[in-house]
Amino acid sequence: MTDLDAVRAYHALSKHHPERFAPGPGRLDWATQPAPFRRYAGARLIELWQRPLEESPAYDAVFAGPLGNPAPLNRASLSQLLYDSLALSAWKEAGGSRWALRVNPSSGNLHPTEAYLMLPPGALEERGLLVHYTADAHVLEVRAELPSALGNSLHTVLSADGCLLALASIPWREAWKYGERAYRYCQHDLGHALAALAIAASALGWQVRLLRGVAEAGLDAPFGLDREGFAEAEHIDCLLWVGPAQANEPVLPQALLDGLAALELDGRPNRLSRQYREWPELARVHPLCRAPALSPLSWEMAPGCASADNPGLPLRPLLHRRRSAQAMDGRGGIDVSLLRAWLARLLPDHSPVPFAVTGEPAQVDLLLFVHRVQGLAPGLYWLSRSGLDPEALAEGLREDFLWERADDVLPLYRLLEGDARGLAEFLSCGQDIASDGCLAVAMLARFDEALEAGAWRYPRLYWECGQIGQLLYLEAEAAGLSGTGIGCFFDEAVHELLGLADSRWQSLYHFTVGRAVWDERLSTSPAYPEPRLPPV
Template sequence: MPIREYHQRTRHLPDAYAAGPESLDWDAQPNPFRRYDGARLVPLPLGATDLMARPDARRWEQLWQPSVGQSSEAVVIPDLAQLGLLLELSLALSAWKQFGNAKWSLRVNPSSGNLHPTECYLLVRSMAGLEDGVYHYRPDQHALELRCPLGLEEESPEPLLYLGLSSVHWREAWKYGERAYRYCQLDVGHALAAVSFAASTLGWHPHQIRPVALADSTLASLLGLDRPQDLQQADGSMAEAEHPDCLLNLLANRHPDSASAEEAEQIIAWLGQQKEWMGRANVLDPRHMYQWLVIDEVAAAARIPATSPASATTRLAAADWPAPAIASGSEARQPAARLIRQRRSAQAFDAAGGMALADFYTLLDHCLPRSDYSPWHTLPLSHGIQLMLFVHKVEGLPSGLYCLQRDTGRSLTDMQASLRAEFQWQPVESAPEHLPFYRLLAAGTRRTAMRLSCQQAIAGESAFSLAMLADCDGMEAEPWRYRHLYWQAGAIGQVLYLEAEAAGLRGTGIGCYYDDMVHNLLGLQNDQQQVLYHFTVGVPVIDHRITSWSAYGKASVEPSPPTGV
């Protein structure tokens, strides 16, 4: 199925949502935790609480200082404790919640519907405290499962550390049907950004972490995902398969383009020596009530082929943006680890609450794709998305529709020509000089934002909401660009989540919106531009009936909720 056909097919319309299940058994949701029965479990140390208590812990505002983004210090060689912290601050559980008899976990990385289709794998060599091998990360246990031990003859080979992500599409499709493929890609972007921010918090340098361009088939082999025998159960049934997504080199050298073909070939040769894989994947859902074949078709259409994997990584050239604004929000002086761990998705907003103008501009500034700062250095594609903002209640700004031109590769004239002719494109005088921020229309936006986001109140009762408008030109030649644009949208969403926390507010990603209605409002005349994601930020309304528990212990470490503006 062509990519554009899939995207068009999975639109939401007010009277015709994308195809999904007609009913849901909420007591029989898919297992949110994959495991490999029979694989040896290696516990990881928990260190986030101690890190947050240290006086030298990096504060959120420090992550945006030039000395962090452009450090010339040596590359960090992590040990088991550092690796445990990296995962604890990116992909681990952050809390357990309970309401009545219902109990569910939350994670540091957000997910559509809290369903978490993203799985994490590590390929390790010469790390202190950890046997060489391929591992699967178990967030429920904060532990690694050894999938493939590597017995190498060299006594002291050069250290290698790779982190791979994959998706169990069924976890999202169980609830969202055909549109689930979109959400799985957004979750990959959120996870990539979460890893990036965790690394920055620990003092890892941007040039240390680089995406590796690999064919999907090669990545599947590296992570052990092309082994159907590991999915087969004793009764003959099959566990749900995983689709390979991306690979990060966590020990790349200081040259931006080095973590590609040469190091990929090195790790392929290294892993190719091995024969023994351990563990059998568990079944996540014993009853698949529906079959969404379209998801398999679009995944096949968007795969990265073996013919030219290097072309699947389009690095962002050195950005012309000045150094980012230092975070100034009410919580920006908190340890970055604390903000990362306390991130939550707001379920409701106080419409009387707003956002300070300085915090708003800092948030927008941090959405600009600077190649030397988190999270942009982890993405194969960091440009191609503009932000269309519905400003409801931001101090000093009239309510209305605005645009942040975060991708200046497309000229302002081209943007003006592609959108509604009635838009004013008035530069906002109060914005920082380098910020390409324009007012398109001055008008009340709350009801419009709610209506466009599937009638959801969270889009209109916040301080602002936005739509991410993507340039989809070139997808015919490189269909995997569709995935990369969604990863970028998810990464932007992760920036928004954490900037909201730094401002004493809270954010929520919105995957449900009426595609055509948004396009009509913007005046789009063709399918070269598509809205991929909505997001909203405001003062949260906390449901105090819900009990919070710590992620891995008995003592509660749930942080205080934001106070708002």
């Protein structure tokens, strides 16, 4: 069996069906619930700051490209980047239980994604640093101070006042609840984080771009994740440039990577669970999907459209107010003009932030279940984000789909008219939240075409879905509504709806938007006890 065959086998194994779910734990073992925060005991801490949320750029402006002159790389700007992308947003409490919410969404609020930064000399301190960001305290944990030679080499590579940021995943955090399907959730959570970082960076005049020139399997060692002491596996999934816009990807010399891999590290990683269960296919698929060293792509970015759909609305309060709704009221609707604005935001050419992060073409289209949109008949619609025309889209799908143009500007096509609420609910594992919103979405990936490049493209399809999900969350909040990502859906039932007889399209993530019904038994408290303001 080839690597690609094994990835396809994993994808099939991890599908939900009406008669059976993907292999999972069956019940939650609360005694082994993973700790939500990675900490390194004994590591030196660098406190970060939080500027008042009122000090904010306009929401609409950040999607067209980096705003204004780039901020200098220092403690204040790094504090703001992480606060607006990966930090806590609030604490919730009910019945003696207390849990944190974060700026970046996560499946089941389990948060498998961790962040590490490689900072050049002079950014925070005189020496270069390898640090881990911990959201519970909004601090950096110093894992290593770089020797002068390594620091100088890193400074040469990052001469444009930028830094390297690596995102890692801890699969056990998701597998504890979701079993073999957890790899999917880790990857679209990483997509949420990519979008959150790109948007927060744009507000600072920075770009976030994926580094392709280093094989992903070679990233664990430079960031210290190959060392002894990790009771639960953690691996780097992507390495990012964060800083002023660049035309080309910086080249990381192998000598620099080898030197970083040989560093003596401070801090001991905490154990997240008293014990954990190995899910064999989950462990198998991860190394198969790690990207090899790839040819760099140009980082030149065409500016998007700085629309004014939400004039005067500030960005940062929205980032920190974003929540996942647990129930919708089944009555709230929207006007078609608002839906048009949402869908335009999701087009890569309109919003290079965040969709230009990987440099790869869009591979995910949207199947819309329209329930309550004034000015648009209820039914099924297709948004062609990938640029295919109706003739190409219709190939291999149901012959009774209409493919009628439903908008003069957007590539939006009407497939079928009628009440799709029951259908959306059934396909989303019987969850009424999919029928009670104003619309639901199934994210459909051009699966076969993407995998022609190799198994490494599999997780990146989920990254794209996660980016779309993060924008839907923010657009909903901007409209005074709420969104919810839906990871539980009947994969093949969606494909049967489309009339698919092959795997050219695969549904990878569902979403719903509507008017939330909040549980009044829950109490809310601030993310951090007291704001740490930067010095004047």
